[in-house]
Amino acid sequence: MSSYRDNLDVSDPYEAHAFFLCEFSCDNCGETMPPPDGVTGCDDASCCRLADQARALRWYVPAPFGPERRSDIQTCYCPECAAKLGFLG
Numbered sequence: 485m486s487s488y489r490d491n492l493d494v495s496d497p498y499e500a501h502a503f504f505l506c507e508f509s510c511d512n513c514g515e516t517m518p519p520p521d522g523v524t525g526c527d528d529a530s531c532c533r534l535a536d537q538a539r540a541l542r543w544y545v546p547a548p549f550g551p552e553r554r555s556d557i558q559t560c561y562c563p564e565c566a567a568k569l570g571f572l573g
């Protein structure tokens with residue numbers, strides 16, 4: 485049993501994206517981030533690891549926006565496209 489955290493937080497855009505889509509696939513170029521070693525499912529712990537890796541590799545997922553803090557959780561961009569499209573500072 486993994487000791488990795490499994491407290492998935494769907495208010496976090498990366499974790500919400502992992503939870504609903506179960507993968508990080510770039511909306512612009514279609515590249516899919518290879519999951520971390522040992523992550524094959526879509527249980528909470530796997531989603532946490534996917535989200536952490538996506539964040540560490542600088543994939544871009546839009547933050548919640550607007551007065552209702554709606555999240556565009558369907559969207560994500562690979563690091564190259566995020567930089568090209570000006571989403572990363």
Ligand SMILES: [Zn+2]
Binds near residue numbers: 512
């Ligand atoms: Zn891309």
